[in-house]
Amino acid sequence: MAIVVYLETEDGNFKKSALEVSSYGRKLADETKTNLYGIAFNSSDPDKIRKYGIDKLVNIKTDHVFDARIFADLLSKNFKELGGTIFITGSSADSRFIFPVVSILLDASYATNVVDFPSGISPLVLKRSAFTNKGFVFTELKTKYKIIGILNNSYGIFESERKLEVKEYMAESQDSNLQVESIKEDEEKISIADAEIVVSGGRGLKGPENWDLVEDLAKTLGAATACSKPVSDMGWRPHSEHVGQTGKPVASNLYIAIGVSGAIQHLAGINASKCKVVINNDPEAPFFKAADYGVIGDAFEVVPKLIDGLKKFKSR
Amino acid sequence: MKILVCISSVPDTTSKINFIENETQFDKSGVQYIINPNDEFGLTRAMWLKEKQNCEVHVISVGIVDTDPILRKALAIGADQAFRVDINPMDANQVAREISDFIKNKDYKLIIAGRESIDYNGGMVPGMIATLINANYVSNCVSLEVNQSNFKATRETDGGKENISGTLPLVIGGQKGLVEEKDLIIPNMRGIMMSRKKPLTIIEAKYQTFQTDTVKYEKLPPKGAIKLVNPEKINDLIDLLHNEAKVI
Numbered sequence: 001m002a003i004v005v006y007l008e009t010e011d012g013n014f015k016k017s018a019l020e021v022s023s024y025g026r027k028l029a030d031e032t033k034t035n036l037y038g039i040a041f042n043s044s045d046p047d048k049i050r051k052y053g054i055d056k057l058v059n060i061k062t063d064h065v066f067d068a069r070i071f072a073d074l075l076s077k078n079f080k081e082l083g084g085t086i087f088i089t090g091s092s093a094d095s096r097f098i099f100p101v102v103s104i105l106l107d108a109s110y111a112t113n114v115v116d117f118p119s120g121i122s123p124l125v126l127k128r129s130a131f132t133n134k135g136f137v138f139t140e141l142k143t144k145y146k147i148i149g150i151l152n153n154s155y156g157i158f159e160s161e162r163k164l165e166v167k168e169y170m171a172e173s174q175d176s177n178l179q180v181e182s183i184k185e186d187e188e189k190i191s192i193a194d195a196e197i198v199v200s201g202g203r204g205l206k207g208p209e210n211w212d213l214v215e216d217l218a219k220t221l222g223a224a225t226a227c228s229k230p231v232s233d234m235g236w237r238p239h240s241e242h243v244g245q246t247g248k249p250v251a252s253n254l255y256i257a258i259g260v261s262g263a264i265q266h267l268a269g270i271n272a273s274k275c276k277v278v279i280n281n282d283p284e285a286p287f288f289k290a291a292d293y294g295v296i297g298d299a300f301e302v303v304p305k306l307i308d309g310l311k312k313f314k315s316r
Numbered sequence: 317m318k319i320l321v322c323i324s325s326v327p328d329t330t331s332k333i334n335f336i337e338n339e340t341q342f343d344k345s346g347v348q349y350i351i352n353p354n355d356e357f358g359l360t361r362a363m364w365l366k367e368k369q370n371c372e373v374h375v376i377s378v379g380i381v382d383t384d385p386i387l388r389k390a391l392a393i394g395a396d397q398a399f400r401v402d403i404n405p406m407d408a409n410q411v412a413r414e415i416s417d418f419i420k421n422k423d424y425k426l427i428i429a430g431r432e433s434i435d436y437n438g439g440m441v442p443g444m445i446a447t448l449i450n451a452n453y454v455s456n457c458v459s460l461e462v463n464q465s466n467f468k469a470t471r472e473t474d475g476g477k478e479n480i481s482g483t484l485p486l487v488i489g490g491q492k493g494l495v496e497e498k499d500l501i502i503p504n505m506r507g508i509m510m511s512r513k514k515p516l517t518i519i520e521a522k523y524q525t526f527q528t529d530t531v532k533y534e535k536l537p538p539k540g541a542i543k544l545v546n547p548e549k550i551n552d553l554i555d556l557l558h559n560e561a562k563v564i
């Protein structure tokens with residue numbers, strides 16, 4: 001028996017979520033008195049993970065196009081090779097692409113959107129966010145192999161240095177009938193999924209020409225930018241920024257909503273954020289019931305002042 | 317070409333979420349059920365393929381008789397036939413297995429599911445079906461073109477997009493972008509009348525064992541009161557975010 005974590009990399013570096021996944025795995029391995037193994041694709045600096053509790057890392061080298069089936073196959077094989085019983089992954093778009101496939105290949109039960117350390121280990125019971133953050137469900141995984149998909153920022157990162165052993169694994173080439181071309185957004189842009197801070201604009205900002213307010217604030221904070229659904233429906237902002245029940249989920253540490261009314265569908269999607277700030281000129285806006293901090297005022301006056309203040313704060 | 321659209325019946329987005337029986341059951345009372353929004357974008361894309369490329373569109377749902385109204389709605393929107401696997405599904409794996417079994421030996425070239433359902437947000441069903449029927453698979457699918465044997469699709473990733481092309485059969489997890497909000501079809505009277513004559517076939521469920529169990533539910537913790545900051549003293553907000561919330 002062993003716990004295995006999937007450590008996601010981007011351009012060869014471990015993502016922040018990989019550190020969280022391994023911290024979670026470490027605790028579970030300690031509680032069950034087993035080893036913690038990691039699997040990564042194309043890590044250029046495997047030693048970086050030593051601090052986060054991994055006993056052994058299998059670093060899979062592959063230049064395959066991103067075909068979910070091939071990556072899932074490689075993960076499943078190595079998981080079995082390592083004697084894994086519990087597989088832990090994050091919640092990025094890529095891992096949510098691959099792991100449903102892994103779950104079939106391993107005949108493993110799979111819980112997504114896990115927000116906490118297991119509430120029971122044998123049987124394994126997991127607290128998951130459900131109804132798009134309007135509630136929680138506790139799910140028991142009953143099969144021999146089990147997959148836990150944890151939400152970003154739900155557990156935290158804890159250091160625990162180990163004697164890391166690294167095994168390089170050259171992936172055999174496999175047939176794929178897919179051509180994949182990946183188009184990255186502007187390199188400097190922070191993705192909503194990975195962001196610790198998200199700044200979001202709603203219809204209250206009146207038009208796309210006013211979005212420099214959102215962008216300047218985001219830049220000052222090192223935040224990702226997001227928007228409400230009507231804003232993306234009207235083409236003021238790209239769909240990729242639409243957050244909420246029918247858009248992207250947000251689970252950041254800080255969510256700042258500017259000119260967003262706080263409709264139930266919007267709140268559902270962003271509720272998992274730890275701290276919510278609303279800036280709105282209508283004191284009756286429902287967002288004021290959901291936020292931790294609020295400013296009743298005109299965004300066009302408040303936000304520039306906030307940006308100024310933050311710049312001074314940052315240069316302190 | 318035949319297309320299968322997988323439809324999940326979910327609580328309306330404005331529903332209050334409550335639990336009963338000692339927090340072990342979801343309280344359905346007063347809850348309106350709708351076609352899962354992600355599935356509806358997919359269904360609409362399928363209707364366009366029907367119109368422009370002469371495809372036949374079938375819809376399927378795994379669920380008990382309560383699910384019939386949303387299947388009728390899908391028929392009113394324009395699907396040709398509906399199927400319902402008659403069981404109250406317990407987990408994604410069961411849904412995927414029932415649908416995959418249904419698909420076997422039928423010539424669906426394209427299977428459209430939603431990226432995730434807005435009730436349990438699992439996001440697993442399309443990937444599981446693709447694996448079980450050995451088809452190609454694109455999740456978070458925001459654009460899709462198909463011809464007789466090939467597809468071109470776009471997957472939204474965390475930091476951008478991916479253009480994927482390959483051969484059919486294909487399973488997608490669809491979302492907004494496949495069509496826009498304004499493209500969604502509101503059934504008209506004729507559609508509703510016709511839907512009553514279209515076949516809705518009930519299929520016996522095969523899988524009665526589950527990989528997971530729902531132990532209990534929990535409501536969100538009550539929220540503390542909001543702290544309002546005077547817009548003339550915006551530095552107070554920075555102070556609170558730094559010293560109290562510790563998020564900047």
Ligand SMILES: Cc1cc2nc3c(=O)[nH]c(=O)nc-3n(C[C@H](O)[C@H](O)[C@H](O)COP(=O)(O)OP(=O)(O)OC[C@H]3O[C@@H](n4cnc5c(N)ncnc54)[C@H](O)[C@@H]3O)c2cc1C
Nearest residue numbers: 202203204228229244245246259260261263266281282299
């Ligand atoms: C099935 C379904 C799914 C949905 N999914 C989503 C979803 O995923 N995400 C989502 O966001 N919505 C979703 N919606 C839409 C949702 O119901 C709301 O319509 C939407 O969130 C409102 O967007 P908004 O807050 O930007 O606009 P509005 O509701 O118009 O609010 C604008 C706000 O800006 C404020 N304002 C105006 N001027 C200023 C100013 N100068 N300074 C400060 N504040 C100002 C106003 O007081 C108002 O509160 C969904 C709806 C349905 C039916």
